[in-house]
Amino acid sequence: MSTAAVMENPRLAESERSHTEHAPIPFRTVFGVELRKAFDTRSGFWLLAAIAAAGVIATGAVLAFASDSDLTYDNFAAAIGVPMTILLPVVAILAVTGEWSQRAGLTTFTLVPDRARVIRAKLAVTLTIGLASMALALGVGALGNVIGTGLKGVDTTWDLSFSSILYIVGADLIGMLVGFTLGILTRNSAGAIVGYFSYWFVLPTLSMVLAANQSWFEKAQPWVDFSFNQNRMYDGGFSGQDWAQFATTGTAWLLLPLAFGLWRVLRAEVK
Amino acid sequence: MIIVDSLTKKYGGFTAVAHVTFRAEPGRVTGFLGPNGAGKSTTMRILVGLTPASAGDVTLLGRRYADLPNPGREIGVLLDASAQHAGRTGREILTLAQRTMRVPRSRVDEMLELVSLTEDESGRRVKDYSLGMRQRLGIATALIGDPEVLVLDEPANGLDPAGIRWMRDLLRGFANQGGTVLLSSHLLHEIEVIADDLVVIGNGRIVAAGTKSELLEAAGTFAAAPDPAVLAAALTEAGHSAEQALGGVRTDADPAAVGRVALAAGVPLTELRPADGAGLEEMFLELTKDNAREEVAA
Numbered sequence: 001m002s003t004a005a006v007m008e009n010p011r012l013a014e015s016e017r018s019h020t021e022h023a024p025i026p027f028r029t030v031f032g033v034e035l036r037k038a039f040d041t042r043s044g045f046w047l048l049a050a051i052a053a054a055g056v057i058a059t060g061a062v063l064a065f066a067s068d069s070d071l072t073y074d075n076f077a078a079a080i081g082v083p084m085t086i087l088l089p090v091v092a093i094l095a096v097t098g099e100w101s102q103r104a105g106l107t108t109f110t111l112v113p114d115r116a117r118v119i120r121a122k123l124a125v126t127l128t129i130g131l132a133s134m135a136l137a138l139g140v141g142a143l144g145n146v147i148g149t150g151l152k153g154v155d156t157t158w159d160l161s162f163s164s165i166l167y168i169v170g171a172d173l174i175g176m177l178v179g180f181t182l183g184i185l186t187r188n189s190a191g192a193i194v195g196y197f198s199y200w201f202v203l204p205t206l207s208m209v210l211a212a213n214q215s216w217f218e219k220a221q222p223w224v225d226f227s228f229n230q231n232r233m234y235d236g237g238f239s240g241q242d243w244a245q246f247a248t249t250g251t252a253w254l255l256l257p258l259a260f261g262l263w264r265v266l267r268a269e270v271k
Numbered sequence: 272m273i274i275v276d277s278l279t280k281k282y283g284g285f286t287a288v289a290h291v292t293f294r295a296e297p298g299r300v301t302g303f304l305g306p307n308g309a310g311k312s313t314t315m316r317i318l319v320g321l322t323p324a325s326a327g328d329v330t331l332l333g334r335r336y337a338d339l340p341n342p343g344r345e346i347g348v349l350l351d352a353s354a355q356h357a358g359r360t361g362r363e364i365l366t367l368a369q370r371t372m373r374v375p376r377s378r379v380d381e382m383l384e385l386v387s388l389t390e391d392e393s394g395r396r397v398k399d400y401s402l403g404m405r406q407r408l409g410i411a412t413a414l415i416g417d418p419e420v421l422v423l424d425e426p427a428n429g430l431d432p433a434g435i436r437w438m439r440d441l442l443r444g445f446a447n448q449g450g451t452v453l454l455s456s457h458l459l460h461e462i463e464v465i466a467d468d469l470v471v472i473g474n475g476r477i478v479a480a481g482t483k484s485e486l487l488e489a490a491g492t493f494a495a496a497p498d499p500a501v502l503a504a505a506l507t508e509a510g511h512s513a514e515q516a517l518g519g520v521r522t523d524a525d526p527a528a529v530g531r532v533a534l535a536a537g538v539p540l541t542e543l544r545p546a547d548g549a550g551l552e553e554m555f556l557e558l559t560k561d562n563a564r565e566e567v568a569a
Contacts, residue, residue, distance in 0.1 A: 022340050025341050033367055106321065106354040107354070111342060113319075113320045113337045269316070270316075270321040
């Protein structure tokens with residue numbers, strides 16, 4: 001690094017400097033910057049690359065190992081969807097927690113003092129990445145289905161209805177929202193990821209064991225266990241009561257914690 | 272222009288900042304001086320809205336920070352050079368700032384050149400940067416929006432002597448162009464050579480504020496003589512304060528008065544000058560002694 005040269009601070013051209021009034025930063029700018037931040041670190045880049053790679057590998061695995069009758073669109077989509085379901089919420093977590101765990105928020109919230117705006121942009125980025133990933137999964141799955149059945153010379157089966165797809169996309173987006181909420185609540189990458197895997201793997205197991213042994217809990221479970229309802233979404237076909245149970249548990253486990261976390265994030269010191 | 276009016280920040284029962292009031296004027300470098308833990312960083316975080324104040328107001332260029340439509344274009348901020356995502360490259364961090372502020376893309380290269388980060392260095396991840404390089408990157412981020420005001424917390428930390436010299440010239444040039452500079456330091460010498468105005472804080476309270484020359488004048492005169500005790504006695508006789516130090520005498524009399532007293536007493540002077548340099552340091556230690564953190568730890 002050369003320190004010898006002392007330079008004048010280059011100013012912007014006069015046309016760029018309206019010292020009277022600067023235009024407010026538009027939301028699309030904040031969104032664009034947040035989207036870029038999801039890809040521009042090694043961890044972010046490899047996480048997203050891993051999601052794409054897992055989709056391709058899963059397609060290949062179905063092609064290689066599935067029996068002819070299992071070469072259906074449902075199976076291709078499921079094989080690709082499972083790693084995505086697990087990894088996408090981590091994208092949501094890191095989008096939020098990096099500002100605190102890596103202390104990047106000192107710059108972010110100085111340049112955009114309206115923190116709610118930054119959080120909204122992060123949420124929009126999270127959902128955009130989620131939808132784009134799932135579109136990719138469905139596309140790769142369709143390609144695998146066509147190629148696979150073509151190679152094996154069996155009929156191509158399109159056994160995934162549009163409504164099932166909507167349920168799956170919804171369940172995955174809910175999973176990302178759970179990750180986002182944990183990020184907002186903990187403001188710590190490691191804590192949020194541990195919390196998320198507890199929610200995803202430990203809680204359902206405990207809940208299942210409890211339901212199997214206590215009949216009262218088996219009846220109560222749909223009304224108290226949000227992950228139970230989220231998992232049911234992958235099977236689709238919700239009744240009115242299913243939706244009521246989904247809404248009840250979603251409010252308690254997702255919306256209220258999210259509201260509390262946001263309330264704190266908007267007020268807490270950024271250090 | 273920064274106007275801080277009666278700013279107070281309490282954490283439970285602990286008052287970190289109490290009724291802090293000062294101004295940083297355009298065209299001048301204002302040094303914010305205080306020992307570690309005196310409340311400098313808390314005050315600066317409140318200035319830019321990262322920490323909510325318990326009471327009091329801050330206006331920058333006539334507005335609250337949160338009301339600035341595009342803050343980076345008006346206020347350049349560097350609070351902690353290490354507070355960056357370690358996995359991003361220096362160039363990427365500048366690019367994010369450039370895009371957020373909506374300034375031309377060419378600013379990124381201009382700023383890298385200004386702070387002497389090479390092409391190769393700008394492509395490395397920040398976790399591999401030295402503290403000095405992080406400070407340079409932080410200065411580049413603060414300047415990329417071509418702001419009118421700079422708020423810098425301990426910007427000289429980690430810079431080598433050539434880097435400190437560079438920073439001093441840069442900030443002087445910025446102020447000479449009409450910009451407002453507020454920079455904090457716990458290093459007296461650093462601030463003494465660059466600041467026009469000084470605000471001294473100790474344990475959350477302003478203990479002194481004014482132009483550097485005013486505060487240096489208050490520090491008095493230093494005179495050396497072969498026999499300092501005789502000179503000290505003569506000065507005391509003449510009604511001035513006199514304190515023997517460093518082989519001479521420090522007094523509140525101005526140099527002319529010291530010369531007259533020495534002449535009348537027949538004491539040869541070997542040195543006679545305003546007690547700057549060491550004087551400000553003594554003033555600083557003196558002013559902050561009662562408020563120094565270790566003494567009120569209870």
